[in-house]
Structure formats: structure tokens, C-alpha cells
Amino acid sequence: MPATPSRPPRPSVTRRPSRTSRTSRQGIAIGAGIVVAAAVLGVVSYTATKPAAPSGVSASDGPVAEVSAEPEAGVYPELAKLARRDAADPLAVGRVDAPVVMVEYADFRCGFCGKFARDSEPELVKKYVDEGTLRIEWRNFPIFGEESEAAARAAWAAGQQGRFWEFHSAAYADGSKEEGFGADRLDALAREAGVKDLDRFRRDLGGDDASAAVRKDQEEAYGLGATSTPSFLVNGRPIAGAQSMETFTKAIESAKGVAKREAKEPKAIESAKHDAKQGTEDPK
Numbered sequence: 001m002p003a004t005p006s007r008p009p010r011p012s013v014t015r016r017p018s019r020t021s022r023t024s025r026q027g028i029a030i031g032a033g034i035v036v037a038a039a040v041l042g043v044v045s046y047t048a049t050k051p052a053a054p055s056g057v058s059a060s061d062g063p064v065a066e067v068s069a070e071p072e073a074g075v076y077p078e079l080a081k082l083a084r085r086d087a088a089d090p091l092a093v094g095r096v097d098a099p100v101v102m103v104e105y106a107d108f109r110c111g112f113c114g115k116f117a118r119d120s121e122p123e124l125v126k127k128y129v130d131e132g133t134l135r136i137e138w139r140n141f142p143i144f145g146e147e148s149e150a151a152a153r154a155a156w157a158a159g160q161q162g163r164f165w166e167f168h169s170a171a172y173a174d175g176s177k178e179e180g181f182g183a184d185r186l187d188a189l190a191r192e193a194g195v196k197d198l199d200r201f202r203r204d205l206g207g208d209d210a211s212a213a214v215r216k217d218q219e220e221a222y223g224l225g226a227t228s229t230p231s232f233l234v235n236g237r238p239i240a241g242a243q244s245m246e247t248f249t250k251a252i253e254s255a256k257g258v259a260k261r262e263a264k265e266p267k268a269i270e271s272a273k274h275d276a277k278q279g280t281e282d283p284k
Contacts, residue, residue, distance in 0.1 A: 080236030090159035094135030099259035103233040105141040105221040108151035112242040117172035139217040151181040157204035166193035
């Protein structure tokens, strides 16, 4: 009998955002043109398969996302617009013009996020990012308390010196989460990541810019109705949980096919217009 599948655990204390935060999140949803934004990552649950819980992580039963056999089923075009495609974004990897963008909302204290970071992400980078198909854009989504917040700000600070992904790898190394994310530990992770100016790192970590950047990512995730980590958007397709490589591969290949088809359509239209024009011209 197969093991009972599960989903990422939610924080033990429910976060109650302020009225200002709720208003901000509503603005994000409306601005993106998503009338049902608060339910988007919940909507995908009814067609769900579920990943096995990673070692050492307790989890409760519950559904997460499945990729449909229909290429565009489960895809929300407005959500695809949340890809920033900012060439100066240190929390992203891959070509700015890659046909597929995967937005990842994650927490450094999340066991499922660590599972994805160790087991799946390196394969996705090797298979799709390196050859130009995929761009991965990280969003800090700390939901497990003060140390989650601190780790998110520290990751952002490392990114200001071009070492975000090295910090990401160190923070998600097997057993790293168990050591916590106190101030001394964050310094150690920064050193491990190759951050050269630790004084600047500490200033950046504690500064208003770090807090604002993390809050912006949080608001975006909350505006989508995300309540657990990791959560993903693949060209507007929501995926919840540390799914199997097969699930991510299907989503990326599907998005790649749609993008390829859409790229051909303008050329076909122009060609048809040219042929029609040529057919109406009198021969000389």
C-alpha cells in the first residue's frame, strides 16, 4: 500500500495581517486583474495529487496541484504577468527572455522548500535554465515566524552582493534548518555563501530596503491566496507543494509548447497578410 501523501505543514500560529496589509494585498489582486485571486492557489487543489512528506517533516493530509493533460488547462494568463523579468534581479536565475518563467514562493524554514531546493531545483536548472528555456524567480514568503523573516532579509542582503543563490544553497543544505537562523547563524551562512562585505551584509539585512522587499514578495503571495510553502507559478499555472520532477517537467514542457506556438502565430498572420496583398496586386 502506498504511503499516505501529504502537503506542507502550515505555521502553528495563524498570521493575522493588518488592515493596511489586507488593503495592499487586495490592490495587488485587482491590479493583476484577478477577480478570484484569493482562491487561485486553492482552486488548483481539487484536481490534486500530493507529494510524500520529506524526512523529518510532519505533515497533514491535503491536496496540492496536478498538471492537466490539456496544455492550457489550469493556466491563468493574468498570473503569468507576475513574472518580473528584471535583468537586475539578483533573486532570479535564467535568461530574461526565457519562454517559461517559474515564480517560486518559499520560506527558508520550510522542510518542503528544502526538499525542492535539494532534489528538484538543481535538475531543473541543469535541464531547462542552462539551455535557455526556463527562468526561476524567487519570492521570499516567510510564514514560520521571526527566524523565517530574518532568513528572508538575509537572503535578500546576500543578493545585494550577488550571492543570493549561494546563500540559498547553504540555507537549504541538508540539516541546515535545524541549526536555526539566529544572527550568528546568518553570519555563518553569509560567509559560507561567499559574501565578501559582512558589515554591509548586516546593514542591509537590518535595513528598510530588505524589509520592504520581503514585504512586497509576501503581499504578492498572500494576494494569490497562498497559505503554504512552497507555492509556484509556471507561466501562470499554479502548483502547490514540493511536487515530483515529473510534475514540474510536464508544466514546463506544456508552457514551452504554448509559448512556441504563440511565437509562431504573429509570423503566420503576417505571412498570410503578405500573401493576400500579393494576390490582389496587378501583375506588371
